[in-house]
Amino acid sequence: MSNVGLVSLIIPCHNEEEVIPETYKRIKALKDSSGIFFEIIFINDGSTDQTGGLLDQLSLQDELVTVLHFSRNFGHQPAISAGLHESTGDFAIILDADLQDPPTVIPEMLKVAITQQADVVYGVRTQRAGENWFKKWTAGLYYRMLNKISEVELPLDTGDFRLISRKVIDEFCKLREKNKYIRGLLSWVGYKQIPFYYEREARFAGSTHYSLWKMINFATKGMIYFSKKPLLVATNLGLFCVFIGLGLVAYVLVSKYYYNQVVGGWSSLLVTIVFFGGIQLLSIGLLGQYLGSIFDEVKDRPEYIIERKTKRPTV
Ligand code: UDP
Numbered sequence: 001m002s003n004v005g006l007v008s009l010i011i012p013c014h015n016e017e018e019v020i021p022e023t024y025k026r027i028k029a030l031k032d033s034s035g036i037f038f039e040i041i042f043i044n045d046g047s048t049d050q051t052g053g054l055l056d057q058l059s060l061q062d063e064l065v066t067v068l069h070f071s072r073n074f075g076h077q078p079a080i081s082a083g084l085h086e087s088t089g090d091f092a093i094i095l096d097a098d099l100q101d102p103p104t105v106i107p108e109m110l111k112v113a114i115t116q117q118a119d120v121v122y123g124v125r126t127q128r129a130g131e132n133w134f135k136k137w138t139a140g141l142y143y144r145m146l147n148k149i150s151e152v153e154l155p156l157d158t159g160d161f162r163l164i165s166r167k168v169i170d171e172f173c174k175l176r177e178k179n180k181y182i183r184g185l186l187s188w189v190g191y192k193q194i195p196f197y198y199e200r201e202a203r204f205a206g207s208t209h210y211s212l213w214k215m216i217n218f219a220t221k222g223m224i225y226f227s228k229k230p231l232l233v234a235t236n237l238g239l240f241c242v243f244i245g246l247g248l249v250a251y252v253l254v255s256k257y258y259y260n261q262v263v264g265g266w267s268s269l270l271v272t273i274v275f276f277g278g279i280q281l282l283s284i285g286l287l288g289q290y291l292g293s294i295f296d297e298v299k300d301r302p303e304y305i306i307e308r309k310t311k312r313p314t315v
């Protein structure tokens, strides 16, 4: 497959010392068996274990390897973004370091891109080995809900594992927002996008860096950045409450003047106060989320800071 040009592999790594040697070995084997020209861009996202040293060694022994060392842990999404900015390939492929997205399917993805002239070939997970039912169930539910409210269509059961063409990389690099929800943005860009079904494997070693809390944050970011519909929740609930309130006023007046009944009971009053108080707090919280995101964007801080870059000079 030497006719496809250069393919940049973008691999974010945060404390992945256990998997990096194996990941590199498998990519090398793939390169030898397929004849694809790769450049491998590892992003060391503030690792505190031996990841940085291991990656430096690889870059010294192999000129195909570039390593971007972040000045601290900025997160998975900024790491991918840095990799895409660094890439020079005709295609880029975003890959987890932990071999959950098997590199062996890359030639097939490339074939799909070339034969069908697609600009994005996105991985759709038919199986998710090594992940518990809770993660699979919540992920399934979340992506379906996000799709309903999102302003662009976001494919289901997809992560960041995808192949993108130079055209899409260039468009992505023009985007100026700082808090990037990359899988959403790569759908937003448009062009011809084709699904590629694959079985997601279990992690080769180590454990996930996405704790429940991080997952919730990530999911909220996707929602806030890709939909303004949650803002309507406040308005709709408000309208609903106004109608209920009007109904209650009518009820009170009728019972007082027609039936001469006095409405008694403080418990109903308390329930009403707590319920509507809750709705108000929820709505204010929602506004706060959007306001916070705007605050982050207007500060205009960089997405990440690259402390150093290692690459063997070509002679
Ligand atoms: N990662 C990163 N920075 C982080 C967290 C994760 O660069 O702050 C990398 C990690 O090393 C891995 C990829 O992002 O290569 C996906 O993370 P992980 O495998 O923990 O997530 P999961 O696959 O469980 O969703």
Ligand code: MG
Binding pocket: 096, 098, 100, 203, 208
């Ligand atoms: Mg993973």
